[in-house]
Amino acid sequence: MAVNYDDAFRTLLNDCPQLILPLINEAFNANYDGTEKIIFEPNEHFVNRKSGEENKIVTDTSFAVVSNVLTRGQKGYIRKFHWECESKHYDPTILIRFYEYGSQIALDYNQRIEGDELIVEFPNAALLLLRTTENTPDQMRIRVVLPNGESASYPVPTVKVQKYTLEEIYRKQLLFLLPFYLMRYDNRLEKMEEDEKAVRELTTEFEQIRQHLDELTKTGNLTLASKHIIMDMINHVAQLRCAKLNHIREGVKQIMVGTLLYSEAYEVLKQGREEENENQIITGIQRAMDKQHLSLDGAMDYMDIPRNEWYKYAQHFCEPAEAAKYQSKD
Numbered sequence: 001m002a003v004n005y006d007d008a009f010r011t012l013l014n015d016c017p018q019l020i021l022p023l024i025n026e027a028f029n030a031n032y033d034g035t036e037k038i039i040f041e042p043n044e045h046f047v048n049r050k051s052g053e054e055n056k057i058v059t060d061t062s063f064a065v066v067s068n069v070l071t072r073g074q075k076g077y078i079r080k081f082h083w084e085c086e087s088k089h090y091d092p093t094i095l096i097r098f099y100e101y102g103s104q105i106a107l108d109y110n111q112r113i114e115g116d117e118l119i120v121e122f123p124n125a126a127l128l129l130l131r132t133t134e135n136t137p138d139q140m141r142i143r144v145v146l147p148n149g150e151s152a153s154y155p156v157p158t159v160k161v162q163k164y165t166l167e168e169i170y171r172k173q174l175l176f177l178l179p180f181y182l183m184r185y186d187n188r189l190e191k192m193e194e195d196e197k198a199v200r201e202l203t204t205e206f207e208q209i210r211q212h213l214d215e216l217t218k219t220g221n222l223t224l225a226s227k228h229i230i231m232d233m234i235n236h237v238a239q240l241r242c243a244k245l246n247h248i249r250e251g252v253k254q255i256m257v258g259t260l261l262y263s264e265a266y267e268v269l270k271q272g273r274e275e276e277n278e279n280q281i282i283t284g285i286q287r288a289m290d291k292q293h294l295s296l297d298g299a300m301d302y303m304d305i306p307r308n309e310w311y312k313y314a315q316h317f318c319e320p321a322e323a324a325k326y327q328s329k330d
Helices: 002-015 017-028 094-109 166-171 175-185 189-193 196-218 224-241 246-255 259-274 278-292 296-302 307-314 320-329
Strands: 037-040 044-048 054-058 061-066 078-086 111-114 117-120 124-129 139-145 151-160
Touching (some): 002 061, 002 224, 078 094, 094 117, 094 124, 196 246, 224 246, 278 296
Antiparallel strands (some): 044 054, 139 151
């Protein structure tokens, strides 16, 4: 089951990477402003065991954030991060995994030789916890005892999804947490399912979430693609957690109507770009026009195609004279 929650986590990171920056600010007391560049690193690493076997370990994500402003006296300052998402209750043995993953990330991507000295820099590590109790710590620590008796330690902060209200999520711009907001009610969902009023109040909250995302999109503070991916992942988590809770599951799904169709269109656009397949994108535009009853302009906007590319695709749907009008929209 945890793998499915991880899927939502990875989808948000890969398709809406800028959303992770406010979460980094929250966990590490950083001050990223959203202009930074995020560079993802492979999440598969190979470790040699005592038996001589080479084992593959897979992290949830590791990436670098490159600052565009002067940071620590340096423009282009790079800071490495390693995040894990955990849907089970906190278990301190997860620190073993963090140390193993962190050391391998450091050896693979962040080590250098200076003279006769090997320098290994561990990434900044953090844990996103979907389920917590009052005993779950705000911060874990990893301490390494060195051969000379000295020791080195570093913190691993925890971000506890269940403690955040919608007001706090909006105020701190923690939109990355919205798909997991349902987990705030994790211990009460089965009981709420049997209470019509409770289900209505819960779905009202998700309606408010949708309205807030709509407003952010209108004001240009959130891309159309990011909005629909967030909504799609809200639905994904609800279908997973409430598989046997029909009223809540269907209530959330109804509010997110249209997101699945959008996600299909977005995936077509994404895959077409990756494969440099223009025909695939054209097919996606046609599907958006047919299924959503949209005009050509509406379909290209729906798929979040940049306006400077509209003319290229309009030529496949319009006569030359009509398509030429789209050149002025570049």
